[in-house]
Amino acid sequence: MKNIKEIAFGPVPSRRLGRSLGVNNIPPKICTYSCVYCQLGRNLKMSKIRQAFYDPEDVFNAVKIKVEDVLSRKEKIDYITFVPDGEPTLDINLGKELSLIKTLGIKVAIISNSSLIDNPDVQNELMGFDLVSLKVDAVSNDIFKKINRPFKGIELDNILQGIRDFSSSF
Numbered sequence: 001m002k003n004i005k006e007i008a009f010g011p012v013p014s015r016r017l018g019r020s021l022g023v024n025n026i027p028p029k030i031c032t033y034s035c036v037y038c039q040l041g042r043n044l045k046m047s048k049i050r051q052a053f054y055d056p057e058d059v060f061n062a063v064k065i066k067v068e069d070v071l072s073r074k075e076k077i078d079y080i081t082f083v084p085d086g087e088p089t090l091d092i093n094l095g096k097e098l099s100l101i102k103t104l105g106i107k108v109a110i111i112s113n114s115s116l117i118d119n120p121d122v123q124n125e126l127m128g129f130d131l132v133s134l135k136v137d138a139v140s141n142d143i144f145k146k147i148n149r150p151f152k153g154i155e156l157d158n159i160l161q162g163i164r165d166f167s168s169s170f
């Protein structure tokens, strides 16, 4: 099993999410973008192909152990949040991990850069979350390309339409 500290961290205080226990469901620095402001630096492994990174049971067990530890200290957890150092929807096991983590009875959130939101599988998986944060930095293609430097084939128009489609039913 992966090191628990690598997969589950916190809880950390968040303005929007209260006390948020973080889930690193992908290894660091794997992203669909290479944003000019990224704190991870420029040596990201870029991709737009969803893939398996960890065994979903390992992710669940790491989160469960962390949750039990936090609750045993009488500390509060408002959300369990998928917020890795990269793009969480690149994880093809996202839906499986979410189903397992929901059995813990705590609300689950995800913070995404929206790049794969036009993918119907991603939309279906995100429907299971209690809170979905879809971020966009720009609504003009020029600025999008300059700021986010997306992986080849990721188009702003598709992202904006994907957000409209998802938000119409979420």
Ligand code: SF4
Residues within 6 Å of the ligand: 031, 032, 033, 034, 035, 037, 038, 039, 040, 044, 085, 086, 087, 113
């Ligand atoms: S989306 Fe986030 S992780 Fe990805 S390059 Fe931009 S700032 Fe870095």
